[in-house]
Amino acid sequence: MKSKLLWLFAAVTFSVGAMAQQGPKIEFLAKDNTIDYGKVSKDTDNGIRSFEFKNTGDAPLIITNVQSTCGCTVPSKPKEPIAPGKTGKIEVKYNMNPGPIRKTITVESNAVNVEGGRVAIKIKGEVIAKDDVNILEKKKGVPTSDY
Template sequence: MKKYLLMTAILVNAAIFAQSGAKIEFKDKDNTIDYGTVNKEDDSGLRTFVFTNTGDAPLIITNVQSTCGCTVPSKPTEPILPGKTGKIDVKYNMHTGPIRKTITVESNAVNVDEGRVALKIKGEVVEKPVVNLLEKKKTSPMQN
């Protein structure tokens, strides 16, 4: 019986200590920002992922990288204290077409596998339609 109680106490302590440390929680559902359909000329391509350190130790973002050069992320330079929020800015270069990119965040967070979190951006970039003011409007016979 004493052996059973000792093992239970060890397991409970291990579970408690395993949960201490920095923890990262992102605001966006599924860690995804949807640009929607945006005009190339009207949008800078800049979006921000907001996160909170829900742990009990400072959160350190060690690296943030994108799957391609068309998406440039920036990371916080200072540790994020427990209970505080931070942000990761992502700048997409607004090439016309669909957006499907992944940004990998590496940190000391204990609540994610190996401290890594995948962030995603999605959407579609279109060119603004050109309006020719000199072109005569076409009318259908039904409008007369």
């Protein structure tokens, strides 16, 4: 009797573990789910970056929502489901206001490998303001002549 209960318990445990592994899974290719803009200038950078991900599960991955923490960062999600083994991308456009970049984007999906189907992706970096040159301002360090 004990042996049968032990086998039943082992079978149930294995079945539950196997079921938890089935379904779509999202794996981002960026290290720590973060893209580093580095130091960039608004004049030379459009602020668009792409987060690539792969569906490592065995069912279609559906991205249901992609939301930023503020209006200065606009993400766009894939419109079609991502088949198992295929990759997709989420584009993020930052408005390139001068100063530090520290933004979080929440991705909602049917992925079974992240809690509640939600995963946070981040952008970081710094937008450098171009130095304004005032031609009327007297330059420092330039020798002047007294005639």
